[in-house]
Amino acid sequence: MCENILEYETVSLDDENNALVIIDQTLLPNKIEILSLTEQKDMWNAIYLLQVRGAPAIGVAAAIAVYLAAKQIKASTYGEFYKQFTEAKIYLSKARPTAVNLFWALDRMEKVITENSEKSVDEIKILLKNEAKKIKNEDIDICKKIGEHGLTLIKDGDGILTHCNAGQLATAKYGTALSPIHLGRERGCRFKVFACETRPLLQGARLTAFELYSNGIDVTLICDNMASHVMKSGRIQAIFVGCDRVAANGDVCNKIGTSGVAILAKHYDIPFYVCAPTSTIDLNTPTGDEIHIEERPSAEITEMWFKQPITPKDVKTYNPAFDITDNKLITAIITEHGIIRAPFFENLRESRKKI
Ligand code: MRU
Secondary structure, X not given: OOOOHHHOOOEEEEOOOOEEEEEOOOOOOOOOOEEEEOOHHHHHHHHHOOOOXXXXXXXXXXHHHHHHHHHHOOOOOHHHHHHHHHHHHHHHHXXXXXXXXXXXXXXXXXXXXXXXOOOXXXXXXXXXXXXXXXXXXXXXXXXXXXXXXXXOOOOOOOEEEEOOOOEHHHOOOOEOOOHHHHHHHHOOXXXXXXXXXXXXXXHHHHHHHHHHHHOOOEEEEXXXXXXXXXXXXXXXXXXXXXXXXXXXXXXXXXXXXXHHHHHHHHHHOOOEEEEOOHHHEEOOOOOHHHOOOOEOOOHHHHOOOOOOOOOOOOOOOOOEOEEEEOHHHOOEEEEOOEEEOOOHHHHHHHHHOXX
8 A cells, every 4th residue: 555645546447347437535535445446336336435536537427427328239330339329328327416526527528529520429429438548647737737727826834724625635636726836835835735625525625635734734733613713813815715616607616615705705805715626617607506416315414423422313414515605705716727716707808719
């Protein structure tokens, strides 16, 4: 086993064994287990259960999964192949509803088929493999560029607060919100990172604290309800978070609790930065109100992670997995193309043109 979790690939293709290979993130930080998934239902479950999670990593996993589904299709005609591919695509698209990267990656894979209808099924399968690999390699490049832009906004020694995990474990490499921190470390910067634990699935505690600590970065874990106190104490100079979908007006959907952090940041006059690959910008969704917020099982808040249930049996629960941060609370959105500031409606449109 490697010492540093960053030495493992979050998600990859084992083409020889027809497998989607991931780190099982539900077991971190206590156990590093690599899963090699060959059944579509196991790949679907891996996304639904958050064994692989984080918007960009979900996109890469879905691209590999749908390629593997396509590879198994035994159809000699284009029509039959496309029909069965579409069934596999629809199946995978139902694994999680909020991160737009899932749909973006599956649509991109489908486009490979529709744009090559004159080719043989075998040729199309090879093109699908290449596209899945390209989606992953692009993500590495994009995350690095996000890190470069993010680094220009902070200085050595700064205190940075983050929520959830938008690190390497959520992408193909580097991460989005954690990319400036990882890159900064490579260049000798010593940031002091505060990671909100991120109830209920504890991505901040189990993944961010683990990922940063493992990479030798000064990280301090706090419970979500400590963020205000830590900000007021002057320890935080900037906040960096990732996101699952940016609406056309700049409203941002990210892990539940993000909007509360943004409201506090405004109160304490701390810059609030959202890091997002351009693939996360969804100009077809006008505002955050139209984003489908995933609701997850109540057991995640009543008993998971605890030795015994922490609530009366059958108590009513509400477990939204994401929330919307109003664009007015956002200092800037950082993409691979640069730093986007208000007015977001116009500037996000401009940035999409760069693709
Ligand atoms: O439910 P999760 O763990 O998939 O949620 C992840 C997040 O909300 C991340 O902040 C977001 O996907 C950005 S990851 C670079």
